[in-house]
Amino acid sequence: MSVTIKPGSLSDFFASARETAKEIDEGRKITPKNIIWVEPDDLRALLKPERTRLVEYLRQNNRVIFSELMQAMGRTPASLNNDLEILSKYQLVRIYREPNPGHGVRKIIESAFENERIQVIAEF
Numbered sequence: 001m002s003v004t005i006k007p008g009s010l011s012d013f014f015a016s017a018r019e020t021a022k023e024i025d026e027g028r029k030i031t032p033k034n035i036i037w038v039e040p041d042d043l044r045a046l047l048k049p050e051r052t053r054l055v056e057y058l059r060q061n062n063r064v065i066f067s068e069l070m071q072a073m074g075r076t077p078a079s080l081n082n083d084l085e086i087l088s089k090y091q092l093v094r095i096y097r098e099p100n101p102g103h104g105v106r107k108i109i110e111s112a113f114e115n116e117r118i119q120v121i122a123e124f
Contacts, residue, residue: 009039012037016037050079057069058110066108092112095108
């Protein structure tokens with residue numbers, strides 16, 4: 001199974017949903033679609049080298065503590081948070097906090113795609 005990232009808007013998402021509904025109405029087997037519709041400007045932002053490197057790192061390390069990720073990537077907290085925000089917006093990562101015994105809380109980053117192939121389709 002793979003995740004497909006396509007440039008598009010909310011109307012593209014609904015067009016895809018209508019296509020699936022039509023398959024159901026006609027009694028056809030539903031074609032699985034793991035598509036994430038991304039605004040074109042955000043797609044360009046997702047493909048920046050540092051974000052691509054971050055996705056590759058998360059593919060190898062499915063669950064990582066923010067401070068460890070920051071150190072491994074050689075990034076500042078602000079720049080890493082910016083990248084994680086856009087990846088989270090399109091559900092490519094999950095970010096949550098968990099107790100850090102004796103030290104408050106820590107931020108955990110998890111890959112939402114695990115070992116699935118990510119395919120980017122640019123249809124402008």
